[in-house]
Amino acid sequence: MQTPAHPSYDVVIIGGAIYGSSVAWWLTQMKGFDGKVLVVERDPTYSFASTSHTNSCIRQQFSNATNIQVSQFGAEFIKNFRDFMGGSEEVPHLTLQSYGYMYLADTPEFAATLKEAQTIQESLGAATKHLSRDEIAEAYPFYQLDDVLGANHNLVDEGYFDGGTMFDWFKRSARANGVEYIHAEVTAINRTGNNVDSVTLSDGTVVACGTVVNASGPRAAATAKMAGLDIPVAPRKRYTFIFDAAQPLDRDLPLTIDPSGVHMRSEGKYYLAGCPPDEDPDVAFDDFAFDHSIWENKVWPTVASRIPQFEAIKVINEWVGHYAFNSFDQNALVGRAEECPNFVFVNGFSGHGLQQSPAMGRGVAELIAYGEYRSLDLSAFDVNRAAHKKHFLETAVI
Known part of the structure; x- marks a missing residue:
């Protein structure tokens, strides 16, 4: 465990994985902010962080306009990663493998939902196409489509990328720009009235702060509870398999x-598949x-049924990670x-976290530095909506 270099900070971020590091790096990009x-x-190896178990996918195929815009900026950020990171030749180029998402509909109701979502996506500039069964078969003849009525597909700025590299550069660039990272655990968040004054670390060190950011991933509720706050977020298991055909x-x-x-997709010369369990309870933070x-x-019966060519396949790697659900x-x-008000949430992404981290990290940094969202209005995601029973409507949740 480490002790911080200073007794007080303008911002203390609890959690250093993709969201802690995105917010930290974006704060260093905010003009006029020098806090x-x-x-x-708590775990600088990030071995059990959701970030380390991600499939690194990005899509514009959402039904809510704000989610679509968040992912559109994510695609822009990935494609121009070196420029965003300052232009140094040391910064790698990120490639967005635009294989697209293929949402298959097997009922008239779901086909209509997909068509409605496609209309919204197209109105915002996304290249999503609504396909008939015959159009799917023409483009991808390997599918078994007897039960399929239609699909949505987008081959532009939608697919997967190297999320691990993006995370690594958020972290290392934040450090290079003066952000301090320490290996420690917050054990108490100390409030006076409606204001957080400080956090206490496991070795007893008390660190004064102006703002606290909850970037604790699946542990978000435990972090919030230390400040006397509630958030409906818990770990849920998600399984991934890499297989050879x-x-x-x-x-x-x-x-x-x-x-x-x-779900399934290409993964280099192999293939990736994944799913939630049929029974999907909250689990313990350390239950892997x-x-x-x-x-x-x-998984295998579904994969082999949908793509008969996958009757003979062999698992070569598998893992389970946690959604911050x-x-x-x-x-x-x-x-x-x-x-x-000086306790800031950036939580509950439910599997959308990595792809949304560029836009969400930027937005939270703007909120801290300027008191408002400036680049993209993220107020629809307001954390207080849960307490007010005001749902964010999104039909395209995987």
Whole structure:
């Protein structure tokens, strides 16, 4: 464990994974902001962070306009990563593998929902197309489509990228710009009335602060509770499998969302598949026990049925990670707590976190530095909506 260099900071960020580091780096980009920033991370290896178990996907195929705009900026950020990071040749280029998402609909109701979402996406400049069964078969003849009525697909700025590199450069660039990271654990958040005064670390050190940011991922509720606040976020397990196919496809496999809930896509010369468990309870922060029956009973039967060419496949890697799951409406919970305005949430992404981190990190940094969102209005994600029972409406949740 480490002790911070100073007794007080303008901003203390609890959690140093993708959101803690995105907010930290973006704060260093805010003109006129010169405050001291401390990032407190309990596990600097990030071995069990959601960031380390991500599939690094990005899509514009949402039904809510704000979610679409958040991802559009994410795509812009990925494609221009070096420029955003200052232009140094040391910064790698990130490639957005635009295989697209393929949402398959097996009911008239879901096909109509997809068509409605496609109209919204197209109105905002997304290249999503609504496809008939025949159009799907013409573009991707390997699918079995007997039960499919239609689909949405987008081959522009939608697919996957190297999220690990983006995270690494958020972190290292934040440090280079003066942000302090320490290996420590916050054990108390100390309030006077409706204001946080300080945080206490596990070794007893008390650190005064002007703003606290909850970037604790699946631990968001535990962090909020230390400040006497509530947030409907808990860890939920999500399973990923990498497999080899005896008969590889002759073209890239889009990230296909089967009506069963199983998704699959190309992963280099291999393929990736994943899903939630059929029973999807909240789990403990340290529960990474793997249910091997999910492959045999759910994933492999679905993959082989949807793509008969995948009858003979072999798992070569597998893991389970945690969604920071927002049980209220499965979308981000962001902003200042009404009863404690210098406590800022950036939580509850429910699987959308990595792709949304450029826009959300920028927005939270603007909120801290300027007291308002300036680049993109993120007020629809206001964390206080859960307490007021005001849902963020989004139909395209995986």
